[in-house]
Amino acid sequence: MKKMGKTTPFKEQILQRKKKLEALVEKYGYPYPNDFKPEVALKSIRDKFEALSGKEIEKKKVKFRVAGRVMAIRLFGKAAFAVIKDSTSTIQLFFQKNELGDKYSEFKKLIDIGDIIGAEGILFKTKTGELTVNVEDFRILVKSLRPLPEKWHGLSDVEVRYRQRYVDLIVNDSVREIFKTRAKIIKLIRGFLDDRGFMEVETPMMHSIPGGAKARPFTTHHNALDMDLYLRIAPELYLKRLVVGGFERVYELNRNFRNEGISTQHNPEFTMIEFYQTYATFENLMDLTEELITYLLKEIKGDLKITYLDKELDFTPPWERMTLRDAIVKYAGVPENKLFDEDFLRNKLRQYEIDTTMLTTAGELQTTIFEEFVEEQLINPTFVTHFPVEVSPLARRNLKDPSVTDRFELYIYGREIANAFSELNDPHDQLERFKMQLEDRERGDEEVPPEIDYDYVRALEYGLPPTAGEGIGIDRLVMLLTNQSSIREVILFPLLRRKKEEEWG
RNA sequence: GGGCCGCUAGCUCAGCUGGUAGAGCAGCAGACUCUUAAUCUGCGGGGCGCAGGUUCGAAUCCUGCGCGGCUCACCA
Numbered sequence A: 001m002k003k004m005g006k007t008t009p010f011k012e013q014i015l016q017r018k019k020k021l022e023a024l025v026e027k028y029g030y031p032y033p034n035d036f037k038p039e040v041a042l043k044s045i046r047d048k049f050e051a052l053s054g055k056e057i058e059k060k061k062v063k064f065r066v067a068g069r070v071m072a073i074r075l076f077g078k079a080a081f082a083v084i085k086d087s088t089s090t091i092q093l094f095f096q097k098n099e100l101g102d103k104y105s106e107f108k109k110l111i112d113i114g115d116i117i118g119a120e121g122i123l124f125k126t127k128t129g130e131l132t133v134n135v136e137d138f139r140i141l142v143k144s145l146r147p148l149p150e151k152w153h154g155l156s157d158v159e160v161r162y163r164q165r166y167v168d169l170i171v172n173d174s175v176r177e178i179f180k181t182r183a184k185i186i187k188l189i190r191g192f193l194d195d196r197g198f199m200e201v202e203t204p205m206m207h208s209i210p211g212g213a214k215a216r217p218f219t220t221h222h223n224a225l226d227m228d229l230y231l232r233i234a235p236e237l238y239l240k241r242l243v244v245g246g247f248e249r250v251y252e253l254n255r256n257f258r259n260e261g262i263s264t265q266h267n268p269e270f271t272m273i274e275f276y277q278t279y280a281t282f283e284n285l286m287d288l289t290e291e292l293i294t295y296l297l298k299e300i301k302g303d304l305k306i307t308y309l310d311k312e313l314d315f316t317p318p319w320e321r322m323t324l325r326d327a328i329v330k331y332a333g334v335p336e337n338k339l340f341d342e343d344f345l346r347n348k349l350r351q352y353e354i355d356t357t358m359l360t361t362a363g364e365l366q367t368t369i370f371e372e373f374v375e376e377q378l379i380n381p382t383f384v385t386h387f388p389v390e391v392s393p394l395a396r397r398n399l400k401d402p403s404v405t406d407r408f409e410l411y412i413y414g415r416e417i418a419n420a421f422s423e424l425n426d427p428h429d430q431l432e433r434f435k436m437q438l439e440d441r442e443r444g445d446e447e448v449p450p451e452i453d454y455d456y457v458r459a460l461e462y463g464l465p466p467t468a469g470e471g472i473g474i475d476r477l478v479m480l481l482t483n484q485s486s487i488r489e490v491i492l493f494p495l496l497r498r499k500k501e502e503e504w505g
Numbered sequence B: 001g002g003g004c005c006g007c008u009a010g011c012u013c014a015g016c017u018g019g020u021a022g023a024g025c026a027g028c029a030g031a032c033u034c035u036u037a038a039u040c041u042g043c044g045g046g047g048c049g050c051a052g053g054u055u056c057g058a059a060u061c062c063u064g065c066g067c068g069g070c071u072c073a074c075c076a
Helices: A012-028 A042-049 A054-060 A103-110 A158-163 A165-171 A173-195 A236-244 A282-300 A324-332 A342-351 A362-377 A427-442 A454-463 A474-482
Strands: A063-075 A079-085 A090-096 A116-125 A131-142 A219-222 A227-231 A249-257 A269-278 A305-308 A311-314 A320-323 A382-385 A407-412 A415-422 A467-473
Touching: A012 A103, A042 A063, A042 A090, A042 A131, A054 A116, A063 A090, A063 A131, A090 A103, A090 A116, A103 A131, A158 A165, A165 A173, A173 A249, A173 A282, A173 A474, A236 A249, A236 A269, A236 A454, A236 A467, A269 A282, A269 A474, A282 A382, A282 A407, A282 A415, A282 A467, A282 A474, A305 A474, A320 A324, A324 A362, A324 A382, A342 A362, A415 A474, A427 A454, A467 A474
Parallel strands: A090 A131, A320 A382
Antiparallel strands: A063 A079, A063 A116, A079 A090, A116 A131, A219 A227, A249 A269, A269 A467, A305 A311, A382 A407, A407 A415, A415 A467
């Protein structure tokens, strides 16, 4: 690799292929034709003819023009089989010297695995019952200059799989399937919400004040306006402005950006859906969430009981609902009469060497205990409700107990999948909470927005109808539905460190 | 950021307690008109992530660095 300097610019196999490309130039001129139009997707041939017998197919004498990437070649002396693949399926091609005459040697000498070819011929079934096109004419549409990974083991080096996802997709069918499923899930979610009168909107990705969540943002700069901007950490505040504007059911399904650690659960850019529904409460959204996710399970998995990694998950409704305080009593062993005993809570955390210096209230201590001891135990889908006010700056206070909010988070396999609440629409309370947050920032919490979004408060002053809103992490949901343990397996191009050009292989 | 593991031919891998790199697939040449990881014969290809060190001798040991994976920390 390092020696790819002037002496050996290309490896042996690439050179071989370049020679073949030159032969094509000599024969046809420009070797990248674009006038070949395949008439069918390969899957449609299989769908129509797979079930028929060889004799029935031969009687029909159907001719097809097909195109795809050559995935395998099995060469005999004067005949050969090749398998081509398109986005839908594969089909076998049969090349015979009898049929093709001189052109047979073009196949034999110039076609490599990886090339994209177009072919035309009559469909038949081989002795072994394989649906095959008996090629009458063909054309190399694109000469592939680089050898593909091995046919049997495929490509398994994760680094190469992520950096050169195109190769991963060519070679690993299971990877293709994951991303097809991802697309299907997203489509189903859109359909589900569209059917219920929601409108999809697009709000800014570049914010002058990062808000709507607690996270470190990416910063950027607009030259003409000479203005610093942040990539959004959440669309929440803009979506609620739209609700103020009169769009009563809106959603946005798109990227958020958070400048934080990378892990099997975190990618700096990730996909989230947020939706807002007026005249609904967080309780209505629990029902809706249950409906949505069971709908996805039925469509994608065909079952409400699934295996995810090492565990069996049961999505049969109704899902368990419990308050955060009940959860820490039940799962973290906090006695009910100690729930508000800050010293007790703090000591419990300290026993496990958890830093409590940033935690100044019972609510924050309760939340941390929940995160540290309870989350991981919530395997089957569980709604945890009534988060403390201090950790819910945008959520409506509970009328009976103003120390908590009308909020829930959905946990599955110990992971937060959704976060929702009845929206805080009291502009005065909202401003007070923003001010409280700013104090946290002054105490060193860099995840709090650097300044108050007064325009958002102003919007509330015009009147936000009673509304409930929710965010669902799409990547994590896709992980569940495709049984993947790493978020990078469900993101086409996960962020990786840059590699130097000399290291191109 | 810490810990552990990995990086050897285009790909998948082997290479023992240091002795100067090997297999399968892919490639090239040849045989073969029903194969399905086709088969058979022959051939070429890498100096072992990078940089140092120890040693008569390093892919193997040591140090540093790079990239990646897992994990802990971090994470509304």
